[in-house]
Amino acid sequence: MMSTYQTENSKLLWMIIGxxxxxxxxFLAVQWFLAQKDQQPTATPSEPVAAKTIASAQPETVVTNDEVITATNDVAAPIQLVEExxxxxxxxxxxxxxKEEIAKLDDIHQQLQDQQxxxxxxxxxVDTLLKLKEDQIKxxxxxxxxxxKS
Structure with missing residues (x-):
């Protein structure tokens, strides 16, 4: 039989653990909520929307702050990288x-150059890989x- 003291200690232990x-x-819920809040796009209308796309044989979808762009070889319209x-x-x-605006535009220009x-x-x-694959196929x-023949 358990004494009253042991029963109270057991209950107290379970209450502390709970x-x-x-x-x-x-704590984990707050951290998750804050992480979700940080991941939401906070673009303002004054910020440009830059998209990194490349025409390929298969369509490629690029998600930017406000739009989704699908690029293929058949694209006739030019891709707009910066809002007019x-x-x-x-x-x-x-x-x-x-000065802040100029710095922001310089940063955007640098990002576009890096993307290019x-x-x-x-x-x-890709050209190198295609050449190597052609050689391998031959x-x-x-x-x-x-x-x-053997």
Whole structure:
């Protein structure tokens, strides 16, 4: 038989474990909620929408802040990388705002240049891989022809 003291200690232990579990679950829920809130796009209309797309044999979907773009080889319309309103908008008259806007536009320009460089690199890598695959196919065809003659 368990004494009253042991029963009370057991209940107290379970209450402490339950309380700590509730605190841990609440902490994890708050962390998850904050992470979800941080992942939501917070684009303002004054920010440009830049899309990194490349025409390929298969359609490729690129998700940007506000739109989804599908690129294929048959695309006739040019892909818009920056909203027209951004380009035509006048610079602010306040010097600090103008400097901030110029810095933001320089950053966007640098990002677009980096994307262009990456796309050119990817294109050259794909060309190299295609050449290697063609060579591999020719070698395999030669091996099959040699085996069929034997």
């Amino acid at each position: 309380g700590i579990s509730v605190v841990v679950v609440l 309103s951004i380009v035509k908008a006048p610079l602010p008259t306040n010097d600090s705002l103008a 460089h990456e796309l050119k690199q990817q294109s050259s890598d 070698l395999l065809e030669a091996q099959i022809a040699a085996q069929s």
